[in-house]
Amino acid sequence: MRNSSGIALGTHLWLVYAFLYVPILVLILLSFNASGLPTAWGGASLKWYAKLLANASIQHAALNTLIVALTSTFIACVLGTLLALGVEMRARNNPGRKGANLADTLLMAPMIIPDIVLAIALLSFFNLLKMSLGLHSIILSHVVFNIAFVCAVVRTRLKHFDYSILEASIDLGAGWFITARRVLLPAIFPGVMAG
Template sequence: MRALNGWLLAVYGFLYLPIAVLMVLSFNRSGMPTAWGGFSLEWYGKLAENPKILSAAWNSLVVAVWATAISTVLGTLLALGVERARPSTSREALLFAPMIIPDIVLAIALLSFFTLIKFSLGLRSIVMAHVVFNLAFVCAVVRARLKSYDWSLNEASRDLGATATVTFFRITLPLIGPSVLAGALLAFTLSIDEFIIAYFTAGAGQSSTTLPMQIYAMIRFGVTPEINAMATVVMGVSFVIILAAQRLNKGRLPGT
């Protein structure tokens, strides 16, 4: 156990120590990436006054809200349909393909599709692209709850005269509600943080630039405390949302 704990500590250190250093440097007064000049919130103030960052943050929020809403509805319905259908290995593979396929491959495929149908690139294309891979994650989270769902409750509701719609909103949805909310939070986090697919499907111009794209544009000229502050805010928001999603769904995956 000591050896395992040692390896665990080493892995966590390797993963999170650079992030911790980045967060500390976001409060560095000197503005130098290596020399500590004292504690200061100056860079967070400048971050809030940067119009490009504020515009990119608003774009990310718009994309995340719409992508989350659409993928949560479709992903929940998809999970309900899959769980009631006959098991199929090929269908399972198709469902989880967006989670497994590398982002760069999915991004190129979506860009080619949008070009083929002559769909104009912008925030709408980013939303549609994010829905594609968010669907799989929402479906997986909701299915984790449906594995232990008692379908006889639906039959009892129908026997008592309730319609399918009433049964869904009065019985099914309240029982799977925490997993639906957990899937929505996960989808929101993935959409806020996603870069590669948004980069390929955004088109040109600041009007469709998301926050990760803005970070990438700024970091090409060097890492500054302002970038560190922005990354710290994004990581903090993502961590809180992921923690809430895990608490709601208790970390369960399909089949566990």
């Protein structure tokens, strides 16, 4: 009985993988098709990649995408880590405080709210502030969305953190800045990177 259920589960798993990845593999294969039609193979060619690299609009869009990705990731990592540290330190110093569930709900709202609703809310907010739309508004929108993910991952890391090493560092004469830089940040760095 156990073996047959394992085979069924394995078969189901491979069917799901095939459903997800076979279309991507077919798309990659067809990108080398010289004819440009998905129904007729015209031989292998790199001409579509040459046209892609020669297209200035696509190069500009790729550069903008890279700028948005790197900038929003950096800002979200910094702000999300600081937010997680603040929330966890406050929860640790005030156990059983009122409003803890409300704070958790507000922190996780961008992850729960559907993307389209968050996008419309941010657009309305930008219009309310009479803010021009452009690369800066896209970066800001991505930061708002990503902070919740960074905060959640870093808070998970902080929940399993041994705070006695912070106290030991301070007792040995290190200030808060040195303790944060040399003890806390290296200990939570995997969580920050995962976020």
